[in-house]
Amino acid sequence: MNLSTRIAVSLISGLMVAVASPAFAKVPCGGDFGQFLEGVKQEAIASGLSARAANRALAGAQIDRKVLSRDRAQGVFKLDFLTFSKRAISSYRLKNGAANMQKWSRVFNRAEKDYGVPAPVITAFWALETDYGGFQGDFNTVNALATLSHDCRRPHLFRPQLIAAIEMVQHGDLDPRGTTGAWAGEIGQVQMLPADIIRFGVDGDHDGHINVKASSADAILTGAKFIQHLGWKRGEPWLQEVSVPANFPWETTGLDQRRNGSEWARMGVKARQGKIANVPAALILPQGRKGPIFLAYRNFDIYLEWNQSFVYTTTAAYLATRLGGAHVYDQGNPDPGLSDPQMKQLQKKLEDLGYDVGKIDGILGSGTRHAVQEMQKKLGMPADGWPTEELLARL
Missing domain, CATH: 1.10.530.10 (Lysozyme)
Incomplete structure (x- = not known):
């Protein structure tokens, strides 16, 4: 998943941890890292976790400057649908997706039976997130979460995830020095945050642990349960x-x-x-x-x-x-989109006209699409929400 947006969406359970823990408000971000970790330890103990687990999880934790660099330099998603989908949906991913759905058919059958989520839906996320577990990220998870929690940009988002990582250590589901994942702390074959793994984790291979990195069964069922939680409607198309x-x-x-x-x-x-x-x-x-x-x-x-x-x-x-067997889309012959400078120019013009396009960032987000469609209506153009040079010129 795109990490910058995924963090904001998936922290509901993590924020519940923060709200429930009165120690959270008393331990500031920044400052001496050792003192900061001691504060995290005390918060973990106050939330019911063992001192032993907290000590084991945080011993040797370090600031990872590469994590901060990634956080500061997050790219914006500016590829159009045809370009991105052609890159993302390769013959490799389709072929291996079919093979994996066959290989793990019993697990997928259980996922649909228990949570209502069909195999192709889970498999598509599995493919796009990690190429079926092939690349899950190489950032030490505890270091990443400790770094982002200590940093004062968004500690309210990441600190609950660090506490959740300590809980995973207590359960024996995370090796504080060996577990790696994405720079923002996501772990496993479908890239989930610790608080979500704790809340929605399923022991698919019945070994007594939730191991979404090494166990495809655990990852598939945990992903399915999370998707169900998001509101998936059994038996309906998408x-x-x-x-x-x-x-x-x-x-x-x-x-x-x-x-x-x-x-x-x-x-x-x-x-x-x-x-x-x-x-x-x-x-x-x-x-x-x-x-x-x-x-x-x-x-x-x-x-x-x-x-x-x-x-x-x-x-x-x-x-x-x-x-799931659908044909390749009819790509048609869409009008060329705008360049990044042109898109920013369009957004500025729309903002000046009173439309809420959000940040002037060159991204065709929902606010910009809506504003484009409204302006197309006013100008008597086909109101399809797609910004073109013609629209920019008429503005």
Whole structure:
């Protein structure tokens, strides 16, 4: 998952730890690192963990300057959907995805039976996060979390995760010096934070431990339980490629506009494969009306909970449909998008006109898409939410 957005989404359980622990507010970030670790230890003990586990977890912990460098230099997600999805969905990932679904079929069957989440959905995350466990990150997890907790930018997000890591040490599920993962403290084959592993961890191989790094069974079932928690609706689709008439009312598209499948069908929307499900869905156009077109059903919301990047989530959802047997999308012939300077110029113009586009960052986020669509309506242009040079020129 994209770490910068994933952290904010997945810390609900971790924040509960912070709220429950009165010691949290008394131990500041920054300052002497040894004193800081002692404060963390006392907070862990106050929350019910053993002094032995805290000592073992924090002994030898160090500031990792590479973690701080990554945190300061997070890249922004500016690739368009066609570019990113073509890079991310390789023949290797499709072939190995199918092989893994077959290899772990019993575990996937259990995941769907117990949590309602189909194998292709879990497998797509597994593929995009770590290439099926092939690369899980090489940052020491305790050092990463201690570094980000000590740093005063976002200690309220990372400190609960450091306490959760101590709890994992107490359970025997984390080696404080040997466990590695992502720079922001995420661990395992589907990249989850310690507090989420504790809350949603499933011992899939029945060895008495939750080992999401080495055990694919643990990772699959833990991921499924977490996805269920995010609100997955059993038996419902998540994404479906469709076609629409040339004269379609484009102003009805976008994630904030949902209709039942039967209503979309009456408007001329047709599925490229199968039938349109008669449940609420939004018509989304990742690259405007001339590119691929999808119905995003309610389960698509779970992807946005997992990662807030529209391009990443649409790619993950589409990969899951491919793993489930869907055809390659019709990429169409979309109008060229804007360059980074042009996108920032467009955002500034829209902001000056009173639209809330968020930060002027060159990213086509939800605020910018909505503003573009509204401006297209005012100018009498097809309101598909896709920014073009024509729109910029008319502004």
